[in-house]
Amino acid sequence: MGIVITAAGTAAPTACGAPASTVDLAARAARDCLARAQLSPSAVGILVNVGVYRESNTFEPALAALVQKRIGINLDYIADPEPAAGFSFDLMNGACGVLNAVQAGQALLETGSTERLLITAADVHPGGDARRDPHYPYADLAGALLLERSPDPDAGFGPVRHYSGNGPSDTHGYLDTATMGREGRTTVTVRRSPGHAARRAELAATAVADYAARYGLDLERTCVIGPQAGADVVTGAPVPGAGPDRAAAAGTDAGAAAGTDAGAAAAADAGEPHTAAPVLGYLRALAAPQPRRHDQLLFVTAGAGPTAACVSYRPEAW
């Protein structure tokens, strides 16, 4: 019995100019998911938020609890007319958060801890608008995935595998509390060392090659969803006759989610998708016509640590 993605959704800030909020974006992406799956909020047993950057640099409670409240998932065990327990928490591992949450989700779903698990991946600049901080590389953006067990034994995720890169972390995101003064709710620092993108791509490529060899994946039959450059390295792009659609599907660059809510904002040069990138890549891959030779997807993420993660995925319909 596999663990499958029942629905995926995204959300970007609206044009009204209100400060971006992870709670707002995550809740909108989650509602999008639930609407696609035709489910009520109370059908979700566990909510995991993997976003890293958040409004006001809030560190308590879990942003997931605030998202749970906004969506209206099993709010009060005693007061609700039909008591049902919801559970939510934040799980953070930079760009790899969604894949860590998939792995935790596998454990929670396989042990019967819940019937449905919702992952939200929402990042916003603490000041409410990523575009106003030229040093902050990420977009205000959210993605959401709804996971369930599938009766189809051939569908769903494979094992999640993690990889550690050599050397110090290329990316550091932090609030400098020694110098923040009274501006701690609106400032954040993201430092990336020169050459970080190439090293990230190299780590992603190594991870994909190892994963494919370890689990016997035929990369010619695999649509890779991951860091653009990483996928290019893996596929040796441009690979004659094997390139364009795979490269497009692999994209988690700014334009990757064209046609989606999030894509519209990303296209406006708002920054890079961060923890939501795998969700955008997944929607892009499914929106494209399935190339005949592809029979599965491979998610690859890489980021601060340096660390990377991979997981294969076969949609139910494929």
Next chain:
Amino acid sequence: MSNTPVTSRIEALGAYLPATRQTTRELSARTPGLGDVDIERITGVAERRVHDPQPGAGEDSFAMALAAARDCLAVSRHEAGDLDVVVSASITRFTDGGRFTFEPSFAGQLARALGARSAIHFDVSNACAGMMTGVHLLDRMIRAGIVRTGMVVSGEQATEVAETAARELTDSYDPQFASLSVGDSAAAVVLDRSTDPADRIHYIELMTCAEYAHLCMGMPSDRSQGIALYTDNKKMHDRERLKLWPRFHGDLLAKNGRDFAAEAFDYVIQHQVGTRFIDYANRTAEAEFGTAMPASLAVVERFGNTATTSHFLTLREHLKAGTARRGAKFLLVPAASGVVTGALSATVTNVGV
């Protein structure tokens, strides 16, 4: 192949406590907004440990977490290389120099520093239920066969919020009042597969009642340089909130044809908010379950509210001192912003402490 369901056990417990003690009287003297309010009488906290803020002192959240992890491995049968997963649960993710970290994950950096380079790693943030959430996930990962051995670790530079409260508090009704009861610490726990009912996590179930998610919020202050915690204590610890755990726990037991009295717990460990809170939580549960509570273990008088570490620090301190009996059945009850509650039931016998 056996078809017996896989379960987990608490294999080892470790901790780090800064040497510096701060009495509640000392903290009160530094909190002009408090007037003549006696917080020691209200909270039952006589003193707490406070980190040394000097650069290189090794008492930032990360360094304390690393020290607790090493302390835990020193009494574990496992080595760092045996850890399939490292979960960090710190709320206050400070590294040396006062950087509050968002990425890379604390867990990944801790795994590297310990020499567990190939371990799965991620941070969990779930207010004071963080370590409990990490243990919940690790238990499920062990039960699902994804991992065999793992560590949950947390280091809390919690008194940063007390410093802000001491500067900014206007009176005892101030939303930062609860910040005065916190203490610094780190704790770590290793879980692996259980092969004996004498060492087993029987169950761990958690619940978030998000209707109350706004009752305790932590973020940087906008009045002075520091991080702050704003708590609506009255609503947070209202009797109706305290009924959430016994109702939830009682229903879980009833579904399996059991009841609280028949669980025969030897000890209960409540979240270490304060002595009055612990008494009130136990009395509310007695009324709800209709039975007496087991012996209630605490360290809050000496260490204050240590946030994520409180249950595992209490368990470790009492096992180490011999004031809790090995072979006993323990009930750990979280109470955290969110609002998160639930129950962890475990028999603990051959644990390293």
